Amino acid sequence: MSSMNQLSTALMLVVMPLGTAYAIEDSCLFENNRDATTRIQYSCVLANGDGNCESSGSGFIVSESGLVITNDHVIRPAGNVTVESEEIYVKTGSLGAGSVRATVVARDKVNDIALLQLPPRDYGESWQSVAIGTAVPTPVGDSLMALGFAGRELAMIPNGMKTAELAEVDGVYRPWWQTNLALNEGNSGGPVFGSNGTVIGISVAYKRSSQLISYVIPIYYAKPFLEQAGAQAVVYSSCATYPECRNKIHGIERYAVDMTVDKLGEWQAKKSSRPEFCNAYLSKLQSQFPKSEFTYLQSSQHTAMNGRKREHIYYCKFQRLEGPIYKLARSEFCLQ
CATH class of the missing domain: 2.40.10.10 (Trypsin-like serine proteases)
Incomplete structure (x- = not known):
């Protein structure tokens, strides 16, 4: 036998032994991990x-x-x-x-x-290797995919999820995940991928008397072997598809407030200076709009005779920016 x-x-x-990005590109995961x-x-x-x-x-x-x-x-x-x-x-x-x-x-x-x-x-030449996921909790309901040789050829097992934290086998609870991955004989030992496209588990068994009840060993339990192999865990694989979001790291697209502010002083006999006038104006703006950023644009001064008196006038202009709107993009920072 x-x-x-x-x-x-x-x-x-x-049971019968078997032979997670917000989304994973199925074809990418298959091609990148085939070999x-x-x-x-x-x-x-x-x-x-x-x-x-x-x-x-x-x-x-x-x-x-x-x-x-x-x-x-x-x-x-x-x-x-x-x-x-x-x-x-x-x-x-x-x-x-x-x-x-x-x-x-x-x-x-x-x-x-x-x-x-x-x-x-x-x-x-080097052997191609999978991307090992970090030892972070995998909640019930998280999506799973697997690869393995249940038939004579390598096949993907898609559209699964973790359905329970523990598995009961022969009346004994094991630290395996229960899943609804459609595993079969021949899948034993194969990689199970999480929503970030990294390997987070090992296919181990399925329940013969029920449909779509299968079991996965969390990759954590292979830690001594992974350390022996020098495998470095990563958060995301190249197959992870990130959601769209506006994040500071993407850069600024525009501002909710983008305007110029300026001030023309009054004629005065006392001579000052453009920097002094602009700095006083800037201090007033910063007090009035504490969340805004100001950029100096232009200043000038003029002198004229008013009868026998010499008088001066000053002008200053700033750009006022407030409420940055970041660029819409897909990145790992959208997962935070």
């Missing part, structure tokens, strides 16, 4: 002549050096058996891609997570 069949039987009564999503084929020879085992699932590359995260049950036979030898082969992006042999780096049986190592690529 294959290990996947054994595992399915073991969880048949409750970082893997199909994993596991086979083993059991000791004592107990036969062979075989299973398959999905995974995702988390480092340029080719470290892959998947579910531990994808690369382990079910039950209390002894493995004499095992092989793990991985394809990236498509079933038509060439297979490479992977090795197990680390296992976390409790959290059902494993870390694999792919061999170096030809010509020193």
